[in-house]
Amino acid sequence: MQPISRRQALLLGGLGAAGTAAGATGMIWALSSPPDPVTGAKLVQPQDQRSADRLLQVRLEAAPGQILLAGKQAAALGYNGGIPGPTLRVQAGDVLKIKLVNNLAQPTNLHVHGLHVSPEGNGDNVFISVEPGSTFDYEYTLPEDHPPGVYWYHPHHHGTVADQIFAGLFGAIIVEDPDPIEVSTERVLVVSDTTLDGLGNIQAVPAMERMMGREGQLILVNGQSNPQFTARPGERERWRIINACVARYLRLRLDGQQLQLLGMDSGRYPQPETVDDLLLTPGNRADLLVTTTTGESALRAFHHDRGNMPGMMGSGARNPTQPDGTALATLRVSGEQAAPLAAVPALKGPENLTSSAIAARRQIVLAAGMGMGASGMMRFTINGREFNETRTDTTVAAGNVEEWTLTNTSPMDHPFHLHVWPMQIIEENGQSKTTAVWRDVVNVPANGRVKVRVAFNDFRGRSAYHCHILDHEDLGMMGAIEVR
Numbered sequence: 001m002q003p004i005s006r007r008q009a010l011l012l013g014g015l016g017a018a019g020t021a022a023g024a025t026g027m028i029w030a031l032s033s034p035p036d037p038v039t040g041a042k043l044v045q046p047q048d049q050r051s052a053d054r055l056l057q058v059r060l061e062a063a064p065g066q067i068l069l070a071g072k073q074a075a076a077l078g079y080n081g082g083i084p085g086p087t088l089r090v091q092a093g094d095v096l097k098i099k100l101v102n103n104l105a106q107p108t109n110l111h112v113h114g115l116h117v118s119p120e121g122n123g124d125n126v127f128i129s130v131e132p133g134s135t136f137d138y139e140y141t142l143p144e145d146h147p148p149g150v151y152w153y154h155p156h157h158h159g160t161v162a163d164q165i166f167a168g169l170f171g172a173i174i175v176e177d178p179d180p181i182e183v184s185t186e187r188v189l190v191v192s193d194t195t196l197d198g199l200g201n202i203q204a205v206p207a208m209e210r211m212m213g214r215e216g217q218l219i220l221v222n223g224q225s226n227p228q229f230t231a232r233p234g235e236r237e238r239w240r241i242i243n244a245c246v247a248r249y250l251r252l253r254l255d256g257q258q259l260q261l262l263g264m265d266s267g268r269y270p271q272p273e274t275v276d277d278l279l280l281t282p283g284n285r286a287d288l289l290v291t292t293t294t295g296e297s298a299l300r301a302f303h304h305d306r307g308n309m310p311g312m313m314g315s316g317a318r319n320p321t322q323p324d325g326t327a328l329a330t331l332r333v334s335g336e337q338a339a340p341l342a343a344v345p346a347l348k349g350p351e352n353l354t355s356s357a358i359a360a361r362r363q364i365v366l367a368a369g370m371g372m373g374a375s376g377m378m379r380f381t382i383n384g385r386e387f388n389e390t391r392t393d394t395t396v397a398a399g400n401v402e403e404w405t406l407t408n409t410s411p412m413d414h415p416f417h418l419h420v421w422p423m424q425i426i427e428e429n430g431q432s433k434t435t436a437v438w439r440d441v442v443n444v445p446a447n448g449r450v451k452v453r454v455a456f457n458d459f460r461g462r463s464a465y466h467c468h469i470l471d472h473e474d475l476g477m478m479g480a481i482e483v484r
């Protein structure tokens with residue numbers, strides 16, 4: 001426990017009086033005071049849990065608690081008391097067993113985002129509900145050829161996904177490379193956002209924010225506000241970056257350092273790709289090499305215009321456009337030049353479905369409807385319908401390659417996510433891709449169109465696709481798919 005700050009003590013002490021004297025107004029003032037984060041602490045890494053002899057067995061307890069967020073105690077939700085939860089490190093061919101313990105006051109469950117594993121039974125089955133006070137034993141078997149990369153876990157109980165993630169329930173999964181890449185340091189950087197009130201409680205989110213997709217006032221890396229770390233010049237670091245924000249897009253830059261992308265979402269590029277910036281939609285991950293140069297560099301998140309709701313003026317309502325972006329973490333490079341490391345081993349490029357026979361073509365239409373439902377919310381639909389757990393929207397024959405046209409008829413971006421089976425981007429707003437680009441979350445721009453191809457190999461079973469602005473998912477922008 002950290003001692004309560006003077007400011008917090010004042011707020012706590014003053015709340016009763018303000019509440020009585022000023023009534024509701026006093027309460028609202030106290031509850032909406034700015035979060036005042038502690039910045040500049042040393043970057044902390046979530047605890048690693050590594051598989052041995054082809055097995056990783058972990059217990060994940062989802063529970064409320066006093067958890068350090070932005071350097072202060074917050075009443076949040078965590079896995080095993082931390083935000084993020086432990087980092088799970090596995091290899092292709094491993095079995096991952098997770099005992100999920102639900103000590104929340106509401107149902108939850110677990111999803112292993114991006115892993116190519118079975119969605120059936122006690123696998124990556126998002127239709128399971130784990131009730132408060134109960135446990136569930138998940139078991140995932142990674143195929144022998146599972147792509148290496150950065151993945152993550154989070155709850156997937158329809159209706160509360162955004163709230164549970166916003167409150168702190170997420171963690172990293174790393175599938176290690178078959179041939180290790182030599183690096184001086186590896187860092188896991190889980191980026192999340194949330195809003196705390198003056199008492200350190202996670203703030204409730206109004207309906208309007210949910211429809212737009214909530215963006216928290218604090219952008220955190222491993223639960224910290226602009227943490228710092230150091231390196232020597234000429235070092236090669238590997239950063240595993242996860243966008244665990246409910247709705248915020250991250251356009252990232254790290255000026256002054258050399259960046260090479262090893263891959264995005266799952267798999268590796270055949271050669272590392274030099275980049276200046278990268279866009280991570282909610283759910284996306286980057287596997288990045290940073291070759292260091294003397295100086296101070298901040299990893300900055302810049303504004304991405306993701307449009308607005310129909311009938312609304314302006315854009316990115318509560319996303320202030322700061323020309324310098326927001327510093328997420330700061331790297332200081334000084335000292336003696338490090339000895340060069342061995343070249344990055346080449347990898348067999350990803351599969352390419354451009355010349356595959358297409359067994360079926362489908363239209364997936366993402367829409368934000370003007371008709372308000374009974375809840376007073378705008379309707380967020382896929383092919384005109386809101387999610388219904390008992391309905392299967394898409395039935396696919398196992399073994400087929402399909403082409404899906406993702407059409408966004410709304411004036412805001414939607415990041416489209418398909419579970420279990422990654423998507424190859426074939427065409428984006430009329431432009432064909434010349435190289436094989438794979439993602440498990442694909443941004444479909446406002447009023448835009450993206451064509452993807454999916455190889456429904458290996459696994460059968462029922463799973464889901466949805467918008468990874470998780471407020472939209474909770475509001476119904478999700479469909480069920482069955483491969484049989």
Ligand code: C2O
Nearest residue numbers: 111113156283417
């Ligand atoms: Cu990270 Cu169904 O999603």
Ligand code: CU
Nearest residue numbers: 112113114419
């Ligand atoms: Cu997922």
Ligand code: CU
Nearest residue numbers: 414467469472
């Ligand atoms: Cu959306």
